[in-house]
Amino acid sequence: MTDQEAAGLARHDLLRVDPEAWAACLAVRRDLDNVPHLADWARVGWPVIVRRRDHGESSDGIPVGLPLPPSAGKRxxxxxxxxxxxxxxxxxxLEQARETAPPAWRPSLEALLALxxxxxxxxxxxxxxxxxxxxxxxxxGPGSDLDLLWLATGRVDRPxxxxxARIEAGATMRIDGDILLPDGTGINWRELLDAPADGTILCKARESLTLRPAxxxxxEASS
Structure with missing residues (x-):
């Protein structure tokens, strides 16, 4: 990936890692010695996810992360x-992942796909x-949320x-996630729905957090 391509990445983008580069990265992270699944992560083709850069973190490189499963400490x-x-x-x-979801989620997934x-x-x-x-x-696990990204090409319709919200009200799990704007900024769908007309909403970009008018x-048709 070129530097220009890297500059265009957004939070939640998935990236494959070259296995040799992954091994070199782990070699200098002695705090991760013997952590389950990490040694073979890139070799088996599992990706990492682009995250927001932490405060004070170097601006060099692409900030990425991965979560471990609960059996490995949910770290x-x-x-x-x-x-x-x-x-x-x-x-x-969601269509690709639907068969992985718990059976109790399936009716809600069908409704979400139809929406x-x-x-x-x-x-x-x-x-x-x-x-x-x-x-x-x-x-x-039993308490897991369903986290979704909805890509918006412009303004969002309140309906x-x-x-x-109606689908979530009838679901067996919490439906969380963001509306993803064309520039890669994410805004929580529930916060946008609940925000007063003259209120502000938290906008989450790869490099910043900002408050903007909801x-x-x-x-305009939904305001």
Whole structure:
């Protein structure tokens, strides 16, 4: 990956890591010696996920991370990798991950897929469902949330958010996640729905957190 391509990455993008570069990275992280699954992570083709850069963290490289399953301590591990060490991994859609989900989730998943089709937005997964679908390790448990990314091409229709809330009200799990704006900024769908017309909402970008007017993100017809 070139530096220019790396500059265009957004939070939640998935990246493959060159196995030799991964081994070199682990070699200088003695705190990760003998941590389950890490040694073979890149070799078996499992990706890492782009995260927000921590305060005070070096601006060199791409900030990435991965979570371990609960059986390995549910630890979140961060790295900074060179653009030359990584390549893009395709996102995982809800449709692709649906068979990994618990059976009790299936009716809600069908409703979510129908909602996405109606509004022209293909939901992507992150969180526990993503990692279990990618690795086949046991990330999902009785209290797991369903974390989704909904790609927006412009302003968001309030009826879409209201429909999403109705689906969650009848679901057996919490449905969390973000509306992903064209520039890669994420805004929590529930916070956007609940924000007052003159209120602000937290916008999460790869390099920053900002508060912006909530009304800026809702279509005029839904305000």
């Amino acid at each position: 979140r591990i961060g790295f900074t990798l060179s653009p030359a060490a990584v390549s893009r991994h395709p996102p995982v859609t 996405g089709s109606e509004h022209g937005s293909v939901p992507r997964v992150f969180g526990s469902l993503l990692w279990q679908a990618l690795t086949d390790l046991p990330y999902l 879409f958010l209201q429909s999403l 009304g800026h993100f809702l279509s």
